[in-house]
Amino acid sequence: MRSWPAPEISPLPGAGLPLRLYDTAAGEVRGTTPETTARMYVCGITPYDATHLGHANTYLAFDLVNRVWRDAGHRVHYTQNATDVDDPLLERAQRDGVDWRELAEEQIELFRTDMEALRLVPPDDYVGVTEVIGQVAELIERLKDKGATYEVDGDVYFAVAASPKFGAVSGFSEATMLELFAERGGDPGRPGKRHPLDWLLWRAERPGEPSWPSPFGQGRPGWHVECTSIALACLGAGFDVSGGGSDLIFPHHEMGASEGHVATGEWPFAKAYVHAGMVALDGEKMSKSRGNLVFVSRLRAAHDPMAIRLALLARHYRADWEWTDEQLTGAEDRLSRWRAAVALPGGPDGAAVLRQVRERLADDLDAPGALTVIDAWAGRALEGDHSDPGAPALVRATADALLGVAL
Numbered sequence: 001m002r003s004w005p006a007p008e009i010s011p012l013p014g015a016g017l018p019l020r021l022y023d024t025a026a027g028e029v030r031g032t033t034p035e036t037t038a039r040m041y042v043c044g045i046t047p048y049d050a051t052h053l054g055h056a057n058t059y060l061a062f063d064l065v066n067r068v069w070r071d072a073g074h075r076v077h078y079t080q081n082a083t084d085v086d087d088p089l090l091e092r093a094q095r096d097g098v099d100w101r102e103l104a105e106e107q108i109e110l111f112r113t114d115m116e117a118l119r120l121v122p123p124d125d126y127v128g129v130t131e132v133i134g135q136v137a138e139l140i141e142r143l144k145d146k147g148a149t150y151e152v153d154g155d156v157y158f159a160v161a162a163s164p165k166f167g168a169v170s171g172f173s174e175a176t177m178l179e180l181f182a183e184r185g186g187d188p189g190r191p192g193k194r195h196p197l198d199w200l201l202w203r204a205e206r207p208g209e210p211s212w213p214s215p216f217g218q219g220r221p222g223w224h225v226e227c228t229s230i231a232l233a234c235l236g237a238g239f240d241v242s243g244g245g246s247d248l249i250f251p252h253h254e255m256g257a258s259e260g261h262v263a264t265g266e267w268p269f270a271k272a273y274v275h276a277g278m279v280a281l282d283g284e285k286m287s288k289s290r291g292n293l294v295f296v297s298r299l300r301a302a303h304d305p306m307a308i309r310l311a312l313l314a315r316h317y318r319a320d321w322e323w324t325d326e327q328l329t330g331a332e333d334r335l336s337r338w339r340a341a342v343a344l345p346g347g348p349d350g351a352a353v354l355r356q357v358r359e360r361l362a363d364d365l366d367a368p369g370a371l372t373v374i375d376a377w378a379g380r381a382l383e384g385d386h387s388d389p390g391a392p393a394l395v396r397a398t399a400d401a402l403l404g405v406a407l
């Protein structure tokens with residue numbers, strides 16, 4: 001699938017610092033160690049109710065990863081999927097009496113428009129799972145050849161007992177796993193399964209559901225295996241970052257890592273598992289099932305997308321936090337202050353701003369800290385410190401390249 005047009009990225013003098021990120025599997029902040037080309041897989045949307053602020057918050061975190069790696073001299077190979085066939089999408093299409101393919105297409109287009117407006121760097125590979133059904137079936141075949149699968153009434157399951165590394169990503173107890181698995185699309189109680197945590201790889205055709213041919217009959221892929229297949233095909237095992245919101249830690253990323261490991265024999269499947277916190281509204285996580293959503297497209301109708309971006313950047317990417325309209329007005333004030341300051345003939349030392357913003361972002365994406373650095377510079381510039389005539393241009397370029405904020 002087409003992704004979206006890339007924003008300009010201003011060149012900056014010198015180079016950034018090595019990026020350190022909190023790795024869920026390690027349970028601590030660790031230095032990323034990408035090669036010349038850094039490789040990142042970020043789970044994409046299930047295309048309905050796009051693009052809400054929770055989505056935007058998560059993709060923005062990985063946009064910062066992309067920008068910091070580029071500033072440190074790496075090329076970035078960025079892959080993102082779209083889950084354009086899955087139970088929740090079919091249910092929503094059914095509820096609204098629309099064709100599921102049309103719903104997916106329209107929502108993916110809205111997502112692209114929102115991502116472009118917020119100036120996120122687009123993925124190099126933007127892959128709808130319906131584009132790669134055959135490839136996914138091949139991966140399932142590989143897992144079958146490894147003896148890691150079995151069938152229940154025509155549906156193909158991954159046997160958790162076949163994965164020596166199961167649990168290495170989340171570190172959760174079995175009780176927590178069972179609870180989350182049931183909450184997030186799993187079927188722990190299904191009769192005929194060998195273990196409650198075994199998960200669906202291939203769902204045999206049901207009446208009225210879309211299906212595709214495969215070596216194991218008409219059907220469609222399970223959720224986790226699509227991402228494993230696309231990441232392996234585009235990036236190869238051992239890629240640098242597997243990203244998503246914290247609600248993907250389990251079952252999605254845990255099960256995908258097991259699939260990748262058993263299929264390739266390589267570990268880790270991803271060198272770092274990086275998760276963004278949950279954005280809430282009125283005390284509840286913003287989610288389609290709850291319907292308490294704030295849409296980027298609606299905010300864009302009345303607000304500068306750069307203010308929306310600044311409002312999101314004001315929170316640490318791993319924090320769970322509550323959206324309020326006041327945060328947007330605060331971001332609009334900050335945006336106009338920054339724009340006024342970079343329009344001045346000079347300001348305090350610009351090189352210090354670049355150095356400090358680089359330090360903040362390299363330290364597990366401390367964007368709030370980076371915003372504070374530019375706030376301080378803008379404040380002193382607006383009070384009349386114009387000692388460095390080159391500073392306004394350098395601060396503008398820093399905000400653009402590292403934070404994605406166009407002043």
Ligand SMILES: Nc1ncnc2c1ncn2[C@@H]1O[C@H](COS(=O)(=O)NC(=O)[C@@H](N)CS)[C@@H](O)[C@H]1O
Nearest residue numbers: 043044045046054055058083244245278279286
């Ligand atoms: N309230 C929220 N706050 C932060 N991130 C969220 C929120 N809701 C969803 N996300 C993140 O947004 C991304 C897309 O979510 S999604 O549309 O439900 N789609 C999926 O989770 C799958 N298509 C991934 S393969 C995921 O990384 C998810 O963790």
Ligand SMILES: [Zn+2]
Nearest residue numbers: 043044227252
């Ligand atoms: Zn995914």
